[in-house]
Amino acid sequence: MKGNIARTIAAVAAGSLLAVASAGAATASTDGGKGSSNTQALAAQVLQMRDGLTKVAYGGDVAKTRVDLDKLSPVLGDIAAGKRYQIQTETQKLGDLAKGRSDESSRLLADPNAKARQLPPLPVPIPSLPDLPGPLKIVSDLVKALLTAVTGILAGLLGGLPVPPLPIPPVPLPTP
Incomplete structure (x- = not known):
């Protein structure tokens, strides 16, 4: 017993x-798997990339804007694929739409004579953001839509926590 x-x-x-x-x-x-800590790290990375892109784009720096777009695009692709991170379907779809805008903006900045493609509308309302300064005027609407989409992605990743506002610096006035 x-x-x-x-x-x-x-x-x-x-x-x-x-x-x-x-x-x-x-x-x-x-690492590489799905989980809340991984998603939180992704949210921090996307927030940092969004804020960096906002600052250089509204600063009128074409070269740095292209570099930031090229860094952001693969992250948006991972979000759209939904394989590495546990996120909602709406956030994945928004990631796909944002990736399209990032790729298109980068393509147009590489060749300003290129013809812009018509992209599907975003499922989120686009707030009134100021236009980008002169050298980036060609991609102003694309980048504004991209920043709005990335902010929507952040809202999905943060799951109800407040999303920090866009750090838009004062837009330089055109020189006469």
């Missing part, structure tokens, strides 16, 4: 130890 009780206690203890160990391994291995 004592042997049966000892075996039962040993089996329960071993099972508990195994459950605790596997739970620890599951929470520790979030």
Whole structure:
């Protein structure tokens, strides 16, 4: 009888130890997988990229705007694919639309003589943002729509937490 009780206690203890160990391994291995800590890290990365793009675009720096668009586009592609991060379907769709605007903006900045393509409308209202300064005027509507979409993505990633406003610097006045 004592042997049966000892075996039962040993089996329960071993099972508990195994459950605790596997739970620890599951929470520790979030790279590349789905999970809230991974999604929070993505939100922080997207926020930083959105704010950086806003500052350089409204500063009128074409080269840095292209660089920032090129960095943002693959992240938006990951969001649109929905494989690396656990996010809502609406956020994935918005990621796909935002990636299109990022790619199109980058293409037009690379060749200002290129013809802009018609992109589908965004499912989110576009707030009244000021136009981009002179050298970026060609992509002003695309970048404003992109910033709006990325802000919508952030709202989805942050899950109800307030999204920081766009850090739009004062737009330089045109020189006479």
